[in-house]
Amino acid sequence: MGIVGGGLTGLALADRLHRAGRSVRLFEGRDRLGGRVSTARIGTQWFDLGPSWFWPGQPRMAALVQQLGLEVFAQYAEGAQLFETAQGVVIRDRGFASMQGSLRLRGGMGALVHALAARLPMGCVQTGQVVRSVSADGVLGFAEGDPQAFDQVVLAVPPRVAASLAFTPDIQATVRSALEAVPTWMAGHAKFVAVYDAPFWREDGLSGDASSQLGPLAEIHDASADGGGALFGFLGVPAAMRAGRRDEVISASVAQLTRLFGPHAASPVEVFYTDWAEENLTAVAADRAPLTHHPAYGRPSALVPRQDSRLFFASSELAPEMGGYLEGALAAAEQVAGWVLAAPVG
Numbered sequence: 390m391g392i393v394g395g396g397l398t399g400l401a402l403a404d405r406l407h408r409a410g411r412s413v414r415l416f417e418g419r420d421r422l423g424g425r426v427s428t429a430r431i432g433t434q435w436f437d438l439g440p441s442w443f444w445p446g447q448p449r450m451a452a453l454v455q456q457l458g459l460e461v462f463a464q465y466a467e468g469a470q471l472f473e474t475a476q477g478v479v480i481r482d483r484g485f486a487s488m489q490g491s492l493r494l495r496g497g498m499g500a501l502v503h504a505l506a507a508r509l510p511m512g513c514v515q516t517g518q519v520v521r522s523v524s525a526d527g528v529l530g531f532a533e534g535d536p537q538a539f540d541q542v543v544l545a546v547p548p549r550v551a552a553s554l555a556f557t558p559d560i561q562a563t564v565r566s567a568l569e570a571v572p573t574w575m576a577g578h579a580k581f582v583a584v585y586d587a588p589f590w591r592e593d594g595l596s597g598d599a600s601s602q603l604g605p606l607a608e609i610h611d612a613s614a615d616g617g618g619a620l621f622g623f624l625g626v627p628a629a630m631r632a633g634r635r636d637e638v639i640s641a642s643v644a645q646l647t648r649l650f651g652p653h654a655a656s657p658v659e660v661f662y663t664d665w666a667e668e669n670l671t672a673v674a675a676d677r678a679p680l681t682h683h684p685a686y687g688r689p690s691a692l693v694p695r696q697d698s699r700l701f702f703a704s705s706e707l708a709p710e711m712g713g714y715l716e717g718a719l720a721a722a723e724q725v726a727g728w729v730l731a732a733p734v735g
């Protein structure tokens with residue numbers, strides 16, 4: 390069994406299939422596992438540059454973090470929120486509802502990926518292996534290195550990224566258009582994190598939550614970890630306007646945090662900035678158009694495997710429920726594992 394993609398879907402699928410006795414090889418194009426899960430570190434502190442949260446009512450995430458012995462804690466949300474008008478006027482105690490009740494993981498979401506990967510057999514996961522082509526008889530072609538053949542192949546990559554691979558023979562037009570029609574959740578977004586020596590805003594009675602009509606950060610939250618302080622924000626600037634302007638975006642974001650949280654915010658000890666729209670193993674050109682709402686995800690009928698299928702598509706966006714979220718990645722892995730195990734092989 391060959392799995393393409395070492396995001397949460399691919400890893401959870403590999404884990405399920407391995408535990409069901411299947412021999413699994415997983416190929417990840419980046420030089421790290423996790424995909425949209427990406428956690429930066431400074432010493433013992435960690436900072437999520439992709440997903441930060443899961444939520445009560447997501448049973449697969451709750452069960453997995455418990456099984457893996459990971460520590461869950463609540464998003465910090467005590468204190469006043471800030472709202473910045475388009476004219477730069479800062480108003481206290483106003484703005485969007487905070488993310489109160491959202492759950493974070495000690496070690497960040499990277500801890501989940503790390504723990505899941507650690508229980509796979511040695512050598513079954515290879516990073517830095519970009520798959521370029523897939524043949525109907527299960528041969529994967531790589532950007533570098535020899536092709537490899539498998540009895541079954543799962544493309545655990547965002548549907549639009551799957552559509553960009555070379556298929557021989559080509560996939561049916563209905564399958565291609567179904568893949569291309571599924572927007573990748575958060576792929577058009579960018580996240581900025583500013584790290585400080587302490588969460589100084591808490592002493593001012595602020596939660597760290599803010600929303601802004603001026604930007605460049607549209608929505609800001611506390612991202613503190615292990616004693617240090619950090620604020621993160623989602624960029625409100627569209628992908629096309631951010632492109633190639635990393636330094637400008639970073640300095641405008643620090644300036645905005647200073648307007649909102651005071652002079653201490655002007656001197657972060659570190660900043661991190663990930664523009665997911667620029668990551669070609671996550672986003673395609675169509676993902677640069679900002680999504681205005683969470684799409685109604687689900688598996689289009691053209692992507693439901695036939696009884697004799699050897700090729701399967703998986704990703705959070707194709708999940709039977711909670712599509713787009715981490716919980717959806719686990720739900721997709723669960724569903725596709727069932728299909729793979731039921732399919733005739735050989």
Ligand SMILES: Cc1cc2nc3c(=O)[nH]c(=O)nc-3n(C[C@H](O)[C@H](O)[C@H](O)COP(=O)(O)OP(=O)(O)OC[C@H]3O[C@@H](n4cnc5c(N)ncnc54)[C@H](O)[C@@H]3O)c2cc1C
Pocket residue numbers: 393394395396397398399416417418419422423424425426438439440441442443518519520521545546547550574575576578579580665670671703704705706713714715716717718
């Ligand atoms: C900024 C941001 C914030 C988010 N916040 C949250 C949140 O708070 N809570 C939440 O539940 N969800 C959140 N999400 C969504 C969450 O990250 C995704 O639902 C989840 O990570 C999807 O996992 P996946 O494995 O399906 O896809 P991905 O993580 O995209 O994994 C696909 C993998 O395939 C690899 N790949 C792609 N093409 C190839 C190729 N050709 N060859 C080899 N490998 C390839 C990629 O490198 C990647 O590792 C957020 C996402 C982003 C970007």
